[in-house]
Every structure is written in structure tokens, then in C-alpha cells.
Amino acid sequence: MKIGVVYYSATGTTATLAQAVAAGVRTIQGAAAVPLEIMGTDIEEGRYKNEQLLQQLDACNGIVFGSPTFMGSVAAPFKAFMDATSERYGTRAWAGKVAAGFTIGGSPSGDQLNTLQTLNVFACQHGMLWVGLDLPGGWDAHGRNRLGALSGLVAQQTEDGKVHHLDRLTAMYLGERVARIGAVGAIRQDSSPQCIGQA
Ligand SMILES: Cc1cc2nc3c(=O)[nH]c(=O)nc-3n(C[C@H](O)[C@H](O)[C@H](O)COP(=O)(O)O)c2cc1C
Numbered sequence: 001m002k003i004g005v006v007y008y009s010a011t012g013t014t015a016t017l018a019q020a021v022a023a024g025v026r027t028i029q030g031a032a033a034v035p036l037e038i039m040g041t042d043i044e045e046g047r048y049k050n051e052q053l054l055q056q057l058d059a060c061n062g063i064v065f066g067s068p069t070f071m072g073s074v075a076a077p078f079k080a081f082m083d084a085t086s087e088r089y090g091t092r093a094w095a096g097k098v099a100a101g102f103t104i105g106g107s108p109s110g111d112q113l114n115t116l117q118t119l120n121v122f123a124c125q126h127g128m129l130w131v132g133l134d135l136p137g138g139w140d141a142h143g144r145n146r147l148g149a150l151s152g153l154v155a156q157q158t159e160d161g162k163v164h165h166l167d168r169l170t171a172m173y174l175g176e177r178v179a180r181i182g183a184v185g186a187i188r189q190d191s192s193p194q195c196i197g198q199a
Contacts (some may be wrong), residue, residue: 001030001031001032001061001179001182001183002031002032002033002034002059002060002061002062003022003025003031003032003033003034003060003061003062003063003064003098003175003178003179003182004034004035004036004056004057004060004062004063004064005018005021005022005025005033005034005035005036005063005064005066005175006036006037006038006053006057006063006064006065006066006081007035007036007037007038007065007066007067007078008037008038008040008066008067008068008074008075008077008078008081009037009066009068010068010075011161013068013104013155013157013161013162013163014066014067014068014102014103014104015037016162016163016168017066017102017104017153017155017163017167017168017171018035018037018064018066018102018171019035020163020168020169020171020172020175021033021064021066021102021171021172021174021175021178022034022035022175023172023175024171024172024173024174024175024176024177024178024179025175025176025178025179026175026179027172027175027176027179028176028179028180028183030183031179031182031183033175033179034056034057034060036053036056036057038050038053038077038078038080038081039077040077043077043080046080047080047083047084048077048080048081048083048084049084050084054084054085054088057094058088058093058094060097061097061098061182062097062098062099062100062131062178062179062181062182063094063097063098063099063123063128064099064100064101064102064174064175064178065078065099065100065101065102065119065122065123066101066102066103067103067115067119068103068104068105069103069104069105069110069111069112069114069115072110072111072114072115073111073114073115073118074103074115074118074119082122085126088126089125089126092126092127093126094126094127094128095126095127095128096127096128096129097126097128097129097182098128098129098131098178098181098182099119099123099126099128099129099130099131100130100131100132100152100174100177100178101115101116101119101120101123101151101152101153102116102152102153102154102155102171102174103115103116103119103152103153103154103155104154104155104156104157104163104167105154105155105156105157106156106157107156108147108156109147110156112147112149112154112155113149113151113154116149116151116152116154117151119152120151120152130151131177131178131181132150132151132152133145133149133150133151133152133153133170133173133174133177134150134177135150135170135173137149137150142166142169143166143169144166144169144170144173145170146164146166146167146170147167152174153167153170153171153174155167155170155171
């Protein structure tokens with residue numbers, strides 16, 4: 001069972017979270033993590049072009065998406081990656097895979113939620129099964145999910161531009177949770193509309 005962790009990172013904090021998500025995936029027996037970085041150099045005239053990366057995601061049972069929050073949404077290179085998956089939208093290639101998301105910003109509430117919601121809508125466009133966090137903000141015994149988002153991980157960079165250790169622990173937990181749920185069954189939905197004509 002493979003879980004892809006695809007992310008863009010300009011200054012390394014999202015990359016650190018991605019590595020933590022991957023480490024969490026690997027805590028589940030039989031689960032392998034596939035970290036994949038979106039590189040700005042793969043964008044030509046605004047279009048993301050790395051078919052090999054996309055094919056690696058095709059082979060995963062689940063995908064965790066990560067982007068820093070830039071101007072209240074996903075970073076432009078991540079959006080270029082999203083647009084490059086439109087062919088897979090048509091073929092339902094990713095339908096039934098589990099999905100989750102994480103983001104980091106400079107502020108505690110710097111509109112990161114909009115980034116998570118963008119990732120969520122993206123996953124739903126593909127027919128993926130969204131996995132949120134189930135750690136109650138402010139109530140977790142280990143202090144994880146310190147910013148309290150439940151649709152995914154919202155993190156805030158520290159004053160010295162690094163990743164808070166509790167955000168790292170939350171990222172690990174998210175990876176573990178996605179792998180655990182992915183292991184229950186790689187639910188593949190048949191794309192044919194079988195209900196038509198049965199009403
Ligand atoms: C162009 C730009 C826009 C940003 N916009 C936001 C924002 O809307 N909200 C926020 O909280 N942080 C914002 N930030 C801060 C980044 O999200 C933050 O530094 C993050 O840790 C960067 O992730 P990275 O290290 O993976 O590149 C912005 C940074 C840049 C460079």
C-alpha cells in the first residue's frame with residue numbers, strides 16, 4: 001500500500017511537514033510513503049509538465065497534498081500541478097483513493113483554511129475520499145493540532161522560519177491516519193453511472 005505525499009515548498013517548511021507526513025505513513029505496517037516535490041522548473045509557460053510524477057501518483061492508493069499558503073490560497077506552482085491533473089479527472093484515475101491535505105502560513109490564521117478547502121475541492125473533483133484530522137484542537141494530550149483545524153493540518157511557521165515541533169507531530173499523525181484508513185481498503189469506485197435507470 002503506497003501513500004503519495006505531493007507538495008510544493010519555497011523555503012522548506014512545507015517540505016519538513018511532508019517528510020513528517022511520510023514518516024507517519026511508514027509507522028503503519030505494510031504502508032510505503034512516496035514523497036514527491038513539485039518543482040517550479042517543471043512549469044513551462046504556466047503549465048506543469050512532469051508526467052513521471054503524475055504516474056507515480058497514479059500508482060498510489062492514497063495521496064496527501066501539501067502547499068504553503070500564499071496570498072490566502074495554494075502556491076502558484078501547486079495550482080499548476082492541480083491543473084495538470086485534468087486528464088485524470090476525465091478518466092477518473094484517482095477516484096476512490098484516500099486524500100488529505102496540509103498547509104503552513106506565517107500567521108496563525110493567515111487564511112490557511114482556504115488553502116485546505118482548495119485541496120479538498122480538488123480531491124473531490126477527482127472523486128477521492130477526503131480524510132480530515134480527528135485531533136480536537138486544544139484537547140489533545142500531546143498538544144497536537146495546536147491551531148485546531150479539522151479538515152486537515154494547518155501549521156504556522158515559527159519566528160525563525162522553521163516548523164513548530166507540535167505541527168511536525170500533527171503531520172506525522174495525519175500520515176499515520178491516512179495510511180491506516182487507506183489500509184482498510186483501496187476503495188475503487190466504478191466510474192460508470194450504475195444507478196441510472198434504476199429509479
Ligand atoms: C508570496 C507569499 C505569500 C504568502 N501569503 C501568506 C498568507 O496568505 N498567509 C500566511 O499565513 N502566510 C503567508 N505567507 C507565508 C508562508 O506561507 C510561510 O512562510 C510558509 O512557511 C512558506 O512555506 P515554505 O517554507 O514551504 O515555502 C506568504 C509567503 C509568501 C512568500
